Amino acid sequence: MLTVFQARGQQPKHRSAAAQEENQTVRRSTRDENWSRTDHSMDLTKSLWLLWLPCMLAGLSGLSYDYSDYSDSYYNDISEAGKQEAVTSSPCEGREQSRWHKLFTMLEDSHMRQNMMLEAGEEMMRNLREEIQSRSSSGSMLEESCSSLGQQLDLRLDAVVDEAKQTADRLQAQCGSALQQLENFTGLQASRLEKLENGYLGLVMMKSQQDSGVDRGKLERALMATAADLQRVHAQLALLQRAAAHRYLPSGCEMALLFPMRSKHSFAEVTLPSSLSLTALSVCLWVRVTEALDRTMLFSYSSRWNPQELQLLLNRDVLIFTVGGEVGAVQAAGMGSEGQWRHYCGLWSSEGGVASLWVDGRQVSGSSVVVQGYKLPEGGAVLLGQEKSSSGMYRDMDAAVAFTGKMTAVNMWSRTLDPEQIQQLANQDGACAQRGDVIGWGVSEILPHGGAQYIS
Structure with missing residues (x-):
């Protein structure tokens, strides 16, 4: 019975030192409780045995028999009268004993x-307590691992972004350097x-004058x-120049x-200043047109009453500039070179x-009768590539007037520029060096819509 009381379940493996010490303490307390229970049970059993033993002895002592004399005969007749069976009543009978x-x-x-x-309940409680401790430690370890992994990912992402920016800056610098080298090489080759042409022609003339006996047919060939x-x-150089102009932006942009x-x-x-009421203006921009149709809009200013207040547009290869809604106010033909x-x-x-x-730093058209004394109304909106x-x-906008191509260095001034300033703006070496006081390229807010986007 003591062996059964002391039986224990199989202990889990791989416990920590603290868990093992706690288990040993629990075992000692459980063992002491079991021994106390066992001692109590033994005392109770002894008390019951002590109560039962007098009853048992009294029953045995109450059983007395009287024997009669036996004769020496072979019959051994037992006298029926002499035989007395005295049964003394006992407080504990056999049925009561069982x-x-x-x-x-x-x-x-x-x-x-x-x-x-x-004991089984205590063992289950110990196992449950150990399982809870194990899972809490595992949860804290998982949280620490997730936090560490998140920090590593953030650091790696920042490093990748910085590396991409550095690569983009390096490529842009290389492209600018290559373009500059190509332009220098083109100019050097042209000179x-x-x-070579002048020198060769001079040598040929000198040779022909000195040696009149040379065959004129061979010389001509x-x-x-x-x-x-x-x-x-010359054709190869022109091809290189067209390729450079097609691929790269004007220098400085x-x-x-x-x-x-x-x-x-x-x-x-384009987001304009809060108040805009002009009596003079200049609008300048660099454009590379993919294809120009009958009305290809470059720059358009619309007021509350007139959606065509101020426009700069292309009609195939004709450049048109209108003020106050007067169509065809100023125009110049042969100015729309595609690509x-x-x-x-x-x-x-x-x-x-x-x-x-x-166009390209030189005046190609002019007029002196365009809305004299007119004042450009305020509260309007400027659109690039559409009206x-x-x-x-x-x-309700019209897709037929939409612009396709590239546009840069879009500026607007509240005054008329001098010819020298226009020539400086038209020079590709300083295309984006100046900015307007009404619209400044790289300063004013210009929001692209519907597929239009910034490129570099």
Whole structure:
């Protein structure tokens, strides 16, 4: 019975020192409790045995028999009268004894089962406590691992972003350096070719004068071959210049607006100062047109009453500048070169109604009767690559007037520029060096919409 009381379940493996010490303490307390229960059970059992033993002895002593004399005969007749069976009543009969024995057995079994159930419950509590401790430690370790992993990912992401920025800056610097080298090489080759032509022609003339006996036919063929070689070199240089102009931005400009497709939703909106009421202005911008249709809008200012208040647009290869809604106020033909960077400027002054058009730093058209004494109304909106609809709703815009291509160095002044300033703006070496006081490229807020985007 003591062996059963002391039976224990199988202990879990791989415990820590603190858990093992706690388990040993629990075991000692459980063992002491079991021994106390066992001692109590033994005392109870002894008390019951002591109560039962007198009853048992009294029953045995009460059983007395009287024997009669036996004769020596072979019959051994027992006298019926002499035979007396005196039975003394006992406080504990046999049936009562078996009942007490069963009661003791039941008490022992109940104590045994109770101790086993208590021990099993304590063992389950210990296992549950250890499981909770293990899971809490695992949860804290998982939280620490997640936090460490998040910090590592943040650091790695910052490093990748910094590396990408550095790579982009390095590539941009390399592209600018390569473009500058190509331009220098082109100019150097052009000057060398010019010197070579002049020098070769001079030598040929001198040779022909000194040696009159040389065959004139051979000389003419040599000159023709040299001229053909020079033409091929010129063609290659022109091809290189077109490729550079097609791929790169004007020098000094770090970004441009790209309008990749003709759509009524593709445009850029310029945020103007709160109050804008002008009697003179200058609008200048660099443009590379992919394709120009009948009305390809470059710059458009619309007021509350007139959606075509101020416009700079292309009609195929005709450049048009309008003020106050007068269509065809100033125009110049042959100015819409597709696939090449061109610099356009439109100037207007209310005093005298003077308006003029400038292309690549030179004036190509002018007029002195354009809305004389007029004042450009305030509260309007500027759109690049599109014009505002008559209803004023963006959804009613016309896709036929949308611009496709690239645009950069968009500036607007509240005065008319001098010819020297326009020539400086048209120089590709300083294309983005100056900024307007009404619209300044790189300073004013210009928001692209519908697929239009900034490129560099």
